[in-house]
Amino acid sequence: MSLLSKLRLVTVDVTGTLIAYKGQLGDYYCMAAKSAGMPCPNYKRMHEGFKAAYTEMTVKYPCFGHASKMPNIDWWKMCVKDSFMRAGYEYDDATFERIFRRIYSTFGSSAPYTVFPDAQQFLRWLRNNGCIVGIISNAESRYKDVVLPALGLIQGSEWDFGVFSGIAGVEKPDRRIYEAALEIAAGGGGGVAAAEALHIGDSMRKDYAPARAVGMHALLLDRFRTPEAEGWRRAGAAVLPDLVAAREWLIAGAGEEEEPPVEAGSG
Incomplete structure (x- = not known):
């Protein structure tokens, strides 16, 4: 049977x-940075920075902040900002907002x-x-x-x-x-x-x-x-x-x- x-x-x-x-994480983070007029981040540092930031966020705020009722966009904003900082990139608030919006929009679509x-x-x-x-x-x-x-x-x-x-x-x-x-x-x-x-x-x-x-x-x-x-x-x-x-x-x-x-x- x-x-x-x-x-x-x-x-x-x-x-x-x-x-x-499709492609690598660095592709999308690079495109987002360039769209805000900034240099392309280093792919390897960006990948390692994201892995560490994402792991920490899943421990602190598991299930994308479900238990703490954190809005999904806020969870990702913290994760993306920490990813860049761990990779050695820090932007002013307005620049980061433009970069983040591009990344958040991209990964909320079929594009990647x-x-x-x-x-x-x-x-x-x-x-x-x-x-x-x-x-x-x-x-x-x-x-x-x-x-x-x-x-x-x-x-x-x-x-x-x-x-x-x-x-x-x-x-x-x-x-x-x-x-x-x-x-x-x-x-x-x-x-x-x-x-x-x-x-x-x-x-x-x-x-x-x-x-x-x-x-x-x-x-x-x-x-x-x-x-x-x-x-x-x-x-x-x-x-x-x-x-x-x-x-x-x-x-x-x-x-x-x-x-x-x-x-x-x-x-």
Whole structure:
């Protein structure tokens, strides 16, 4: 019996699974600085500065400031300003405002993203085969309201519901985001059983391990041939190169996964 025939729900990660970034972070920060009449920042310093600033913001104000009721734009303004400062760039208020508005607008549009060519067809195929399709993403509300629709991944056409960390107030790898998806999928009718659900993502820590910890089936995509993928396989994970292969895996009769790896946990 195929795994597909056992499933009522398939949840899918977004970045790295359905969509990818075009270019590098430095491209967009450079364009924003130049639009305000400033020199292009150093790409490497900018990338490292952003990583550090973003990590600190997610610790201080998790889920894009959800618990503290911080407006999304304010969260990003603090993050972007700290990114530039860590990279060694400090601007007067008026200049920074012009730079920030350009960055915020860009990442709230389809411009910096590309959809993997197998994504839309795979999601539609799941829905046509009777599966509820959910999105689980550590992303803020603009992914749901603007970015995904602008990329042609539309609620009601490609997916049925989404659990976005900036809206739900819980983020991967916390198992509660998966439990919320199981509950939402049934529309208040008692939830979908974890054994009837599959999660597809690209991170052992954020996708595979917590999904398995709640009892869901799980699948990892290795679109970019990451060095970690061999370790994922050794840990018992099902790892495939893309959603075309995932479709065949679901039809052919996927084997039962191993017990959740030691990394599993609520995070």
